[in-house]
Each structure stands twice: as C-alpha cells, then as structure tokens.
Amino acid sequence: MPELLTKLSFEGKVDQLLANPDRGSGLEKGAVSKAYFRFSGMEGDCHGGLTRASDSRMLKQYKRGTEVRNSRQVSILSREELAEVAARMAIPAVKPEWVGANMLVSGIPDLTLLPPGSRLQFPSGAMLVVDAENHPCRYPAEIIARHHPDPAVGFVKAAMHKRGVVGWVEAEGLISSGDRITVWIPPQRIFAHK
C-alpha cells in the first residue's frame, strides 16, 4: 500500500525558539530555550488557542472575525531563507524576532514550499503540521524599517516564498533549541482540475 506520508532523507534542526506572551505588545517575540507545545499551541505564546478570529488573509473564505479553527498556532521560519531575504534587502540580517517567528530552523531547503499536510516531528514525540506557507505582510516590514529604514528591496517583495510556514500541533511535547527535526510529506502530485 502506498504511504500516506513519506520521510525526507535529511533532517532539520531547531536553531531558536521564540515566544511573545502578550499580543498587545506587538509582533516581536523573545527567545526561549525550550517550550511545551500543546494542542492549544505553544505554551507562553499569544498565537495559541484552538480557534481564532479569521483575518484579512481569509477574506475570500470568511467575513473578518469569523471563529475558525486555529491552523496558525505556530510560525516557523528558515535560517537560510531569512539570510536570502536579508541579502535581497541588502541589510545585515532579518532577525526572527522581527517577523513573529516561534521557531527558526535550519537544514530544510525550501521550508516555505513544504506542502500543506507536511509533518515536522521532534525527539519528544511532538509533531507540528504545516497548514500553509506564510505570506509576507506589512507588520514585519514596519518593524524591520525601525532597524533598517532604507532597504534595497522592501520586505514584502524580498520575502515572498521565503517567509516560512504556519501550522498546528498534532501531538504534544517539549521542543528544545538544538532538537533534530524529521520531516514527513504527503504524496506529491498535481491536482488535475481547475
């Protein structure tokens, strides 16, 4: 029987974990060495919750503020992709705390292009499911502009398809900085109808 999920031949690594307990203080998050991920999201971070209010990204599907299941509990970005974004902007770095990251990872090429339904597995047994690629928006652009007011290319343009993925917790567990990440992807095929 064909597999529902296929393990990639390489592993990723957790470079950094970040949390922001208070959404009112803005998008920027602070580093933590480890965190427990529960079905409700990352402990100590304000983007958790089993449901959330739909936002501007979903206006074609929902009236703004509709209660929807929270498939954006966790924001995951790639160290390599952020370095590429910084290079495009001609600035020294785009720090993960500027773009609302919960997790900075390395070793997973094209992290942002991971297919929906991919699974990221951690040594504790914790499992995160990729819901979708995250599109760059103006909030991080404003934060970056405080540090680098005159980039060669704006963040929204520079970060397209490099801004990481969002996802939700399928299995609970502790995740620590330095953890290895096993990646599982669903069958790769193009849907034949439009």
Added chain:
Amino acid sequence: MPELLTKLSFEGKVDQLLANPDRGSGLEKGAVSKAYFRFSGMEGDCHGGLTRASDSRMLKQYKRGTEVRNSRQVSILSREELAEVAARMAIPAVKPEWVGANMLVSGIPDLTLLPPGSRLQFPSGAMLVVDAENHPCRYPAEIIARHHPDPAVGFVKAAMHKRGVVGWVEAEGLISSGDRITVWIPPQRIFAHK
C-alpha cells in the same frame, strides 16, 4: 500577491449525509438529512472529538494509541468514485454506509486526490479541511463481503485512490443534503527535495 487558496471553477453537491452515534456497533452509518458540524466534528457521529488515539495508519509516526489531534473527524466519499469501485468489483453498488462515509458528494472529479489543505465550503459557512486521502482497509471489505461475498476484485485493491478523503472542521455550521460545495485548493507545486 499570489493567493493562498484558489477556488475551483466547478461546484460539488452533497448527495447524502450519514452518521453513526455508536462506534461499538461497527463502521456502518445511517442517513441523516442534515447535521451540524462543530469544531469537535459532526454532531451525532462517533468519529468526532478534538483529539483521538493514533491508529495503525500512523505507526511510522506514533506508538499506537498516542493522543493526536483529530484530523479524521469526517469521512467524505465521491458518488462517481464509488460507482467506479463497484464496477471494478463487478457488484451493483458500494453503498456509502458500508465504508464509513459521513458525506457522499458528487461533481468533484478525483475527490480522493484533492490535495491536503484543500477546503470544502458550504452555504451555511461551514468549512471542512482535507487532511489526507483515505486508504481502503479490510473493515469495509468485510462489510461488503456480507452483501457480495465473491467480488471480481477485492475492495482494498479496487478502491485504492477512490476511497475519498478525511478531514476536520475549520468553521462550524449546518450542512444539508443537497447543499452546493465550493472547493478551494492550495498552490499546486511539487516539493523539490526527497
């Protein structure tokens, strides 16, 4: 900005809804004319719940019985695909109640191949998210054998890639037999790494 979800040009239709309040009585479900779908699943059906115990399909990812988020709340099958399965088996029909369907739909070609992360939207605002294709297993095969003990081809073989999808509730609402279904799919691209 590229869209996170693209609406397909055609609509599907809800042909039948089925529920089984008691898992102990087996896989077979009974028809209902409408049902409320909540974040916890389909009201009145035993496969609901925000979490569930992992099963044999997930043995490469989890020890059996691990508590995982329930992304198999709802089982959706295609009338056209079930007719193809019956034709392969050379039996008059494979009834949705024999295969544990919660919803029988028509008008969505290759329903089983819908990509993970696809959304099915209903007139009430209810939204279901496709987690994965459902692989045929021996339980429905046993039920079908009670009705048709000698098929030309066994169910597991005949139903591969025709056995529908499983998914979870992103937005709550009533779904009724006869409802139109709007289908949204994520970006179609093959992940470049293995």
